[in-house]
Amino acid sequence: MQAIAIEAMHTPVKVLEVTRPEPGPGEVLVRVHNSSLNGFDLSVAAGRLEGMMEYRFPAVLGSDYSGTVEAVGDGAARFAPGNAVFGVVMKPYLGAGSFATYVAVSEQFGIEHRPADLDPATGGALGLAGSAALACIDAAALGDEDAALVIGATGGVGALVVQYAKHLGANVIATGRPGEEADFVRGLGASHVADYAGDLARQVRDLVPEGVAAVIHLAGDPTGLADLLAPGGRIVSTLGYGSEQNASAVAVRATPDSSTLSRLAGDVSAGWLRVPIGRTYEFEEIPGAIDDFAAGTLGKLALKIS
Numbered sequence: 683m684q685a686i687a688i689e690a691m692h693t694p695v696k697v698l699e700v701t702r703p704e705p706g707p708g709e710v711l712v713r714v715h716n717s718s719l720n721g722f723d724l725s726v727a728a729g730r731l732e733g734m735m736e737y738r739f740p741a742v743l744g745s746d747y748s749g750t751v752e753a754v755g756d757g758a759a760r761f762a763p764g765n766a767v768f769g770v771v772m773k774p775y776l777g778a779g780s781f782a783t784y785v786a787v788s789e790q791f792g793i794e795h796r797p798a799d800l801d802p803a804t805g806g807a808l809g810l811a812g813s814a815a816l817a818c819i820d821a822a823a824l825g826d827e828d829a830a831l832v833i834g835a836t837g838g839v840g841a842l843v844v845q846y847a848k849h850l851g852a853n854v855i856a857t858g859r860p861g862e863e864a865d866f867v868r869g870l871g872a873s874h875v876a877d878y879a880g881d882l883a884r885q886v887r888d889l890v891p892e893g894v895a896a897v898i899h900l901a902g903d904p905t906g907l908a909d910l911l912a913p914g915g916r917i918v919s920t921l922g923y924g925s926e927q928n929a930s931a932v933a934v935r936a937t938p939d940s941s942t943l944s945r946l947a948g949d950v951s952a953g954w955l956r957v958p959i960g961r962t963y964e965f966e967e968i969p970g971a972i973d974d975f976a977a978g979t980l981g982k983l984a985l986k987i988s
Contacts, residue, residue, distance in 0.1 A: 685782035686968045687740040689730045695906030695969045698740055703778065705755035710789050712767060716748040716806025717780050718883040718959075719837065719975045726776050727972060736775040744779030745770050748796060749987075752784065760789045768805035768947075769793035770813065770938040781968060784988050794943035799951045807838070807957045807982040812946040813922055813936035815842035819850070821918045821934050822896040826851035829890045831910060833857050833878065834900030837865045838982040839920065841958050843898050844870040849954060855889060857882070858902075866980045870958070878902065886910050899923055904931070957963040959984045 683702040688695055705711040723743050748768040753760045761767060771780050772792035778785065787793055796805045817858045818839070824830055824946055830847045831838040834840045835856035845853045848871030856872035864875040870934065876885040883906060893912035899919035907917050908930050917923065924933030949955040958981030963971040968985055975983050 683783040684965070685740070685742040686744065686779075686965075687742045687781075688727060689740050691732060691737065692950045695727050695743065695972055699967070700740055700742060700782065701785050705753055705758065705786045707756045708741055708758055708789055709755040709786050710751050710758055710761050710767075710793065711753040711755075711784055711786050712747060713752045714749040714780050714782060714785055716802045717987050718745050718746045718807035718811075718838070719971060719983045719985065720745050720810045722810065723779075723781075724813075724972060724976060726737045726779075731776060737773050738775055738777035740919070741777035742779045743851050743982075744781030744785075746806055746809045746811075747771065747780035747785055747987075748802045749785075753958040755786075756791070756894060758789045761793070761795075764980070766796040766798075766802075767793055768796040768800070768809060768982075769943055772938065781985065781987065791940075792938050794940050794947065797947050797951055800947050803959065803962065803984050804950060804957050805947075806987075807959055807984050808950065809938050809944055810936055811838035811940050811957075811982065814839045815846060815940040816942055816945065817934040817936055818843050818900075818918045818920065819846045821864075821932050822847075822898060822916065824850045824852045824896060826897040827853055827971060828895035829853045829855065829893075829912070830896045830898060831855045831886055831894045832872070832898045832900070833902055833907075834898075835870075835872065835965070836863050836978075836980050837900060838979070839979045840900050841867075841870055842955070844872050845955050847898075848872070852895075853890075855886060855894065863980065866958070899931075903972060904928075957982055962986060
């Protein structure tokens with residue numbers, strides 16, 4: 683089958699012919715139709731996880747997927763061939779990702795039925811970013827009219843965090859440059875926009891002199907963020923900034939279990955949550971899409987796989 687992969691550590695991302703996987707016990711084989719890019723995929727491609735996780739070469743990249751169950755392994759009972767599914771590849775090693783015609787995944791974690799009203803492209807861009815966004819929102823525990831600062835609001839995770847925070851009734855301050863970025867986050871529900879290239883602390887204090895209830899840290903240096911908190915406020919970070927660095931901080935990670943994926947699909951189906959897709963790439967364009975992602979995006983970059 684065709685796949686987007688690296689042949690060895692620190693080699694270019696290429697379109698390669700690799701062996702089609704077979705579903706093992708408790709696994710399902712998914713024919714992948716749609717996917718999207720995440721920061722994790724870039725880290726895998728660049729070799730940044732060397733020494734932290736095992737790489738298996740040729741290492742097929744990709745986390746998100748939306749597709750159709752092709753076959754099931756022994757003991758797998760949750761899904762049947764022909765079922766529409768979406769989710770996130772969750773394996774203890776790197777190299778068996780979703781930027782390929784087929785991917786084999788456990789039926790117990792990182793996969794859920796894709797409802798008919800969740801279109802395949804959205805399903806392929808929802809799983810990882812959505813799970814990370816929900817982890818942030820749940821940890822932030824925002825109440826009605828709480829002020830929340832979302833740093834990294836223009837990215838895939840940030841775009842969903844802004845919408846969830848707004849849905850909870852929060853007063854959302856999103857970071858973005860004047861112009862297209864500011865218009866983008868306001869369109870998602872941000873009440874205010876703070877220019878991260880300027881004096882962020884001053885801008886936030888001008889808007890909320892008493893401080894914010896939560897800072898959602900998705901990008902940049904966390905130094906000084908605690909100074910923006912109201913008494914009892916918290917920093918929620920997807921970048922490993924937690925209680926060891928600051929007593930007010932908690933580090934979170936995406937957990938795309940069945941209940942989380944179902945919750946995401948339901949919120950999209952309800953009509954108030956949307957996955958903003960800035961551009962869609964054909965399969966052979968994915969190596970270039972990785973460079974585009976690294977240069978910065980508004981929302982998600984979607985991928986057509988098969």
